[in-house]
Amino acid sequence: MRILFICGNGVSSGMIATRTVKAGESQGYDVTTEAYSYAELSEVIDDFDVIMAAPQMKCNEDMIKEICEEHDRKYAIIDNYVFSTLDGTKCFEVAKNLLEN
């Protein structure tokens, strides 16, 4: 399961990315993640299965939606509280649900 995290510059989502991997692996899944800047989304999206966007990406949601629909990928904007508390478990749940539904 390859999860792509995007935010302004790839830095602030890096932390929740690693937590999410840990949460996924503790549940027995094979998870890999990378964190990129939203500017690079269209270049890297094909290498991933699902997209998780940091809360500050709300203002760029239309662009994200467009690119995801073009490349047939599902995305979610991480909830503020989940993001701030670095809740990898919650985050992984959302990603998993997106892929399975």
Next chain:
Amino acid sequence: MSFYGKLQEWLAGPFTQKMQKFMQNPYMRALQTCFSTILPMIMVGSLASLINTFRNFWDWIPDLSLINSFSFGLISLFMAFLIPYSVMESKKLHKQKMITGFASISALVALANPQFVDGNLVVNSGYVGTGGMTVALVLGLVIGAIFSTYFKHGLFKKNTSLPSVVVVWFESILIVFLLILACMFIGQHFDLFSLLEVVFAPLANIGNTYLGFVLLYMIMALCYCCGLSAWAVWPIACALYLTNIAANAAAVAAGQPPIYIATDEVVFMGWCCLGGMGCTLPLNILMLRSKSKKINTIGKAAIASSIFNINEPVMYGLPVVLNPVMMLGFMVVSFIIPTVTYIVFKLGLVAIPAVAMMMNFLPQPISTFMVNSDFKGIILWALLFVLAYFVYLPFFKAYEKQEIEREQEEAQEEA
């Protein structure tokens, strides 16, 4: 609904939608993409400068400032490529985006009116570097507009029997030929670089005044606390900051004192972004000591990032974003801190940074010392820290009270 509630609703709804629309037009996006993508090139130069500061202590370290010439010193070329490329990409013209970028580089070099001497191409180094950024920016946007319209419209009928590769070739050859011809002509008869400098000088002058300095910061802060990426206004700020630090470096090399305060080194690395934009490190500390469970938890989770000046966890966790009480505190701090910083530098109490570094993620006050090697800068930093702490305090307390009341109500309901 209370006024407070209505305000929150408007901020999160219609206001955000309008700003989203504005920020997502292809040209704004191209500018944003440009600076965030090119940042590593600037930071390569910063690393060289960083190593150079250590030469003050250990003089066996070689002088690496030439690295700057091959990274930061070519920034206009990179911008010239990337801006129209991004515009073309936003408009989904993927077949022609590369050639557009290349054509833009050709255009920039042609405009710089280089000389051919003894088999050498002699270009003004400033024009492909920090001195050409305004031209590259304007040129990139203009080429982006022209080329995207041209390619969208096309030269041939839609159902032409020619293979699409050939169509792209013919269309590209024609417009690139005309573009280079035009730029050669302009470059040989006008000095566009100096001209644009004069045109933009008033803006730059405003940016370099007290009001401009503080306003630029407050606009970025306002965007941020409204949930919009501060990256929206960043291209403008970045262009100003880069030109200024380059000018400072040039002044020092010529034996003059540096005079420009509005630089990334002052604002982001040194004194105006303690823990991130809006000086949230003191705020994070307040959160650590809070009696509200939610605030306390987030404070603990966010402190590691705050130390590295990444404050999204604090901004979205407390939250500050779209939270009127904290937004007010945030904006008050965003007025006071740059104000004090500017005055202190203007009075010459602390040395103005003159070396480009742009390493915003290094913890302060370490980066604070690195930008100007002046211990007085650390004293200023400490003062600003305490100041921000006490300015945030009443706003934080007001919000904390709300949170604690809410938590108590919830606890009672569950009981």
